[in-house]
Amino acid sequence: MRTRRLVRYVKRGVLYLAALAFTAFAVFPFYWMFLTAFKANRDLYVGGTVLTHVPWIFNAPPTLEHIELLFRQTLYLTWVRNTVWIGVVVVAITLVLAVPAGYALARLTGRWGERLGIGVFLTYLVPPTLLFLPFSRMIAWLGLQNSQWALVLVYPTFTVPFCTWLMMGFFRSIPRDIEEQAMIDGYSRFAVIRKVVLPLGISGVLTATIFAFTLVLQDFVYALTFISAVPRMTVSLGVPVALVRGDVFYWGSLMAACLITSIPIAVVYNLFIDRFIQGLTAGAVKG
């Protein structure tokens, strides 16, 4: 009896240890960003060979110096503004295109709609790496080099397929009976969409909004290809590429920027992750 209890304790212990190890691996870079962002320079720039100086903790009182520098003397806030307006326009375009398309694929197009839905999703797998060179040529044709409108034009190429797929799955999960009942009551299909489906689908639309926006924030390749003027950059491009003055990295401010940008996105993302996974695996795990 006692050995059995012991075995159980050991099992619990292993479980917690494993959970801890995974978490540590995942979180450690963010912890390091956090330390760097608030450490005073004399605490920060101590060579890694000095074994008496433990880098994992604050050895000197934390400072807000780097944060101040980031907000006052760099273009960080400009990049945030750029990202937000580009994101908002892209989300608007995405919703206008993807929500009706998702509904049409879920309800109105029958058998070939299903194939088409999978086709649309496959285009999401066509990576920026394959498309940035032809896009750079197309952007030059359109005269949009170094313009944020280039990004507005290009970002929907991955947000629209993804959100269409997401919305399709979402509309399918709304019971058909509700819509049919409304039509028996004399609504046209269009009125049903407007008065019944959309109010029910509002959380789906919200999910699509969040993911379209985060996908925009995730992009690095297109921004790197199209935008070279520093004040026109997005956060994901400006921070890693242009927050460096001369040869000196301002690691404190740099890490502060990474942390401040990543954490809110990560929090929001986490709230919606289950839907995201449902969307991605809609084919493999039957929803």
Add this chain to the structure above:
Amino acid sequence: MALPREARRPLPAAVAPLRRRTLADREDWLGRLMLAPALVYVVALVGVPFALALALAFSSARSGSLEFSWVGLRNFWAILPDPQFHRALWNTLRFTLVSQALVIVLAVTAAHVLSAAFVGRRLVRFLLLLPWAAPVALAAIGWTWIFDSTFSVINWTMLWLGLTKRWLYWFGEPQLATAAIIIVHVWRMFPFATVITLAGMSAIPQEISEAAVIDGAGFWRRFFQVNLPLLLPIITVAVLFGVVFTSTDLSVVYLLTRGGPYNSTHVLSSLAFQRGIFGGDLGQGAAVALFLLPVLVVVAILMLRTARRAEVGA
């Protein structure tokens, strides 16, 4: 899917005879109308550039001018004997395969841990997802600082623990640079694969596992002969996404090593960027990038097959 044909058909007009049928009732046309804008956008801005990607690879296009002339296979004759290209092709393969192998092991383990009930499980799940949710470019720059040539915290810890005697220049030696890139890829992809695997696990009926317990199967036996085979389709999906995201990623290599040291860590995407954008030789860059296509085609086919099998099984 399970609905009989009758139920799918739009309701007969006789049910609502009082109202005139308008365009809003013509379901086929309404469907096409609602689908068309998205379809046009995707065709114009994914289809056309895709075709142009193929065309560019056979042209002498350069950035900075709009001229375009066919040169046949010249770009391919230029890159095929190029050792730097071989290296990039091999690296793409190597980074992807090694990181995905590690991701599978980590993700299946982590999913099993997370499926058990314990205090703080939700918090652990939240924290585990951070690497996937954070913008990849920002995470990569964070890692660049972690692997810094003077201040690396990893080096400090390893020296302190006595795991190494010498200072490791992570971006100065090809092997270490490779390791660093793979670590970052694994770090980024394993949370994603974990969550997908977890979703798959919750879809397996509890009875199956219970039946196996009653039949006397131990943990490992249950794991390898019951759970793993049932999880295979969902793990396949996770890996396929992982392969796409890892093999085509530019930001990690670009921000960590820029293909260095001595061009030893270039992957197809970073080489295409260097040749096509920095070097201005769009044609050659496009030819390099085109070698990603076979991978993507294979992934797409496997993905469709998994989806179809799941559908038949359901």
